[in-house]
Amino acid sequence: MSSLLVTTLTTNDSDPIFVTGGEGCWYTLSNGRKVLDGSNTAAALGHRHPAIVEAMERAASHPTVSEGWAWKGREQAAQDLLEISYGSERSWVGAVRFGLSGSETNDMALSLCQVLTGRTPIATRERAYHGLTGLSRAVTTQPQWHGGLSRADGRVMPAPSIDEVRVLSAPTASRYGERVADLAQMDEGAMATSLEGAAAVIIDYTQGGIYHHAAYQDRVARAAKRAGALWIADEVVTGAGRSGRWFAFQGGESRPDMVTMGKGLAGGIGPIGAVVLSKELCSELKGAAWQNYSTFRGHPTAMEGVSAYLRTIVRDQLLERVAALEPRIAARLIQLGERHPSVARVDGRGLHWTVEFHGSHWKNWKAATAQVPIASFAVKAALEAGVVLGTSGEETSLFIAPALIISDSELELLFQGLDHALEAADLVYAQQAQ
Helix, strand or coil: CCCCCCCCCCCCCCCCCCEEEEEECEEEECCCCEEEECECCCCCCCECCHHHHHHHHHHCCCCCCCCCCCCHHHHHHHHHHHHHHHHHHHHCEEEEEEECCHHHHHHHHHHHHHHHHCCCCEEEECCCCCCCCCHHHHCCCCHHHCCCEECCCCCEECCCCCCCEEEECCCCCCCEECCCCCCCCCCHHHHHHHHCCCCEEEEECCHHHCCCCHHHHHHHHHHHHHHCCEEEEECCCCCCCCCCCCCHHHHCCCCCCEEEECHHHHCCCCCCEEEEEEHHHHHHCCCCCCCCCCCCCCCHHHHHHHHHHHHHHHHCCHHHHHHHHHHHHHHHHHHHHHHCCCEEEEEEECCEEEEEECCCCHHHCCCCCCCCCHHHHHHHHHHHCCEECECCCCCCEEEEECCCCCCHHHHHHHHHHHHHHHHHHHHHHHHHHC
16 A cells, blocks of 8 residues: 555556656556556646756755745846747736646735625636645636545545636537537626626636637626726646637736746745736735745746746747747647547637547546546547546546657657547547447
8 A cells, every 4th residue: 555645647456666767758657568658737838858957966066945045036027027938918917826737826915806806706717726725726627636535435525615606608619529518508698797896807718628719708808897807817837838828818818916826836846826917906906015925936936937938938949949830739639539429619729729528527537536527538549559538536537748849759659649649539439439
């Protein structure tokens, strides 16, 4: 029996295979195999990237400095984040505060919205995931991430939520197939009514396999303004390059009051989060102390990683690379969806894609199931073919998110592994249909 309390993103009961090393887009496993890492939003530059290794070495010489102390490296990381990634957006951007994770920074942003508006309710959209800390957990609508316990016998013991959460219906368009949805897309007036009296609305750009178009974002933003609610763009996954531009929100005309970031922002060097406030909100904080501190926020290791990551993105023209790959990936995934009967839907942007299988409605998903979900069969088959794919705990979905440095040949291997995974899913789907 392991001394470590383990949970995984699949429900396979096989003995764990340990990761013993990594280089570029590849993992080395304890069984001696090398496999392509195809679902890792934290390792945006892959593993052991020279720029990140050098950043780690520099960080080792820095003092350990808590957020309560000023430190030039943190100031530099903030300057790099705002000047490099926001660029022409800099005119409306005020300042950044670093955190330890996307969950934490979403909680920081939501609680600040409550303070600034004097309101309590918060809103999100269907199939949202914003984290598992405080208010970020409250607006996570995916049932498999409720923060409680899920048992294979069907019993679900959710953690209590003390905040009023309004849930906007999600848009229904996809690259291939139809999204499973039971609510019609809300118009702007209905959205504004739902947001009346809310402190904030927070929307992300990938969770639950929902990659909404600019029109949806702009509709939410206008509705929030009409209702007097603040708008938070959750760019924890998509921010700083994965969507083929610096931020997914740049696809629309509207601009958020706050932007939250995390995941790969530090190049995988360590835990990272960031909340960026507009100039307008920063002006409201003048003369006030934002009493929200943490010992390891803005740690030298993470700050060196942020600066190194952002500069590498620009130097290696990775935004352009990701943008160029998007139509190629879309075409290939649509072909796979059309060939494999188990696939219900394909959608994505840049280097983040979701393949969803026919199966139970997402509202019925649980973290533990009596039977192995179809997505877990697919993940196992992909690994057999030498590719690591993820499920995010979703019973009928795979997500594909390789490093931004993936080569053409590695991308072809990923597609071959996915094809093999879908063949396994087809067999399970056929058996379930009998």
